[in-house]
Amino acid sequence: MSWVLAAYAVTAVALLGYMLHLRAARSAALRDLERGG
Amino acid sequence: MTPQSFAVVVSVVAGVAWLLWLTSKFDSRIATARWPGALALALVPLWLALVVYYAPLEEAQGIFQKIFYVHIPAIIPMYTGFALCAVGGALYLRTRDERWDHLAVASAEVGVLFCTLMLVVGPIWAKPVWGHWWVWDLRLTSTLMLWFIYVAYLFLRTFAFGSDTARTFTAVYGIAGTAAIPFVYYAVKIAAGSTMHPSNPASESGGLPPEMGRTVAIGMVAFIWIFAWLVAKRLELASLQARALVASRIGSA
Numbered sequence: 001m002s003w004v005l006a007a008y009a010v011t012a013v014a015l016l017g018y019m020l021h022l023r024a025a026r027s028a029a030l031r032d033l034e035r036g037g
Numbered sequence: 038m039t040p041q042s043f044a045v046v047v048s049v050v051a052g053v054a055w056l057l058w059l060t061s062k063f064d065s066r067i068a069t070a071r072w073p074g075a076l077a078l079a080l081v082p083l084w085l086a087l088v089v090y091y092a093p094l095e096e097a098q099g100i101f102q103k104i105f106y107v108h109i110p111a112i113i114p115m116y117t118g119f120a121l122c123a124v125g126g127a128l129y130l131r132t133r134d135e136r137w138d139h140l141a142v143a144s145a146e147v148g149v150l151f152c153t154l155m156l157v158v159g160p161i162w163a164k165p166v167w168g169h170w171w172v173w174d175l176r177l178t179s180t181l182m183l184w185f186i187y188v189a190y191l192f193l194r195t196f197a198f199g200s201d202t203a204r205t206f207t208a209v210y211g212i213a214g215t216a217a218i219p220f221v222y223y224a225v226k227i228a229a230g231s232t233m234h235p236s237n238p239a240s241e242s243g244g245l246p247p248e249m250g251r252t253v254a255i256g257m258v259a260f261i262w263i264f265a266w267l268v269a270k271r272l273e274l275a276s277l278q279a280r281a282l283v284a285s286r287i288g289s290a
Contacts, residue, residue: 001100003101003104003161003162003164003165004100004101004103004104006161007104007107007108007158007161007162008107010154010157010158010161011107011111011154011158014150014153014154014157015150015263015267018147018150018267019267019270022267022270022271022274025274025278026270026273026274026277029274029277029278029281030277032278032281032284032285033277033280033281033284035285035288
């Protein structure tokens with residue numbers, strides 16, 4: 001059972017982690033845009 | 038073609054068509070990205086419920102076979118991402134429009150994410166079933182090579198950000214990289230019995246019990262729309278970064 005949970009947990013962490021990374025990078029890009037503009 | 042396969046094919050075609058439509062007039066169409074996101078959010082709980090309550094336990098592997106429902110759905114977004122990277126690269130070479138270059142990078146990055154998931158989840162399944170985390174057979178090794186090809190693509194992009202030469206070179210590289218896809222897909226047939234990896238799930242799914250087939254198909258459709266949504270969000274980021282770069286150049290001039 002723990003192998004199965006590990007597989008699903010890894011998937012959830014990877015997808016959520018990537019979404020959070022995109023959100024953080026978007027905020028940083030918006031800040032850069034405000035500074036540059 | 039079974040109804041499950043039909044649903045998966047329709048989702049792939051619709052997802053790719055939507056991404057191309059979105060990229061062609063990105064600024065006025067990015068608001069539509071909420072729909073793939075909403076669809077994926079609705080499908081994920083359904084898929085998980087089917088995995089837990091609906092799909093039967095497989096006789097030989099028992100509970101470990103449940104990993105099948107998360108390993109297999111990652112395949113289509115991986116291949117779609119790498120194929121779209123080539124399409125974006127080709128359209129960039131033809132039009133020199135930066136938006137197609139953004140599509141190529143976004144697709145490659147999300148494709149690598151799903152390829153990484155396959156390469157991590159696969160060994161978690163293999164260890165209790167095969168007794169090994171990894172075997173250097175043709176399917177696993179060629180998938181690892183595919184992962185390296187597109188990780189190298191992303192490194193190239195990172196180190197040469199904003200350069201037109203880098204865009205042109207990586208567009209050609211992305212197109213050439215797709216040559217590895219058929220090799221990986223048919224690796225099991227090429228290996229002809231010398232591999233421990235099961236044959237291609239697309240051709241195998243017809244032999245699955247209907248409950249398993251429906252569960253994995255819902256998982257595939259959910260992952261396709263997660264992929265489309267992530268590519269759209271990555272496209273938005275690339276567009277913002279490009280605008281920030283232009284603004285900083287104007288500001289410093």
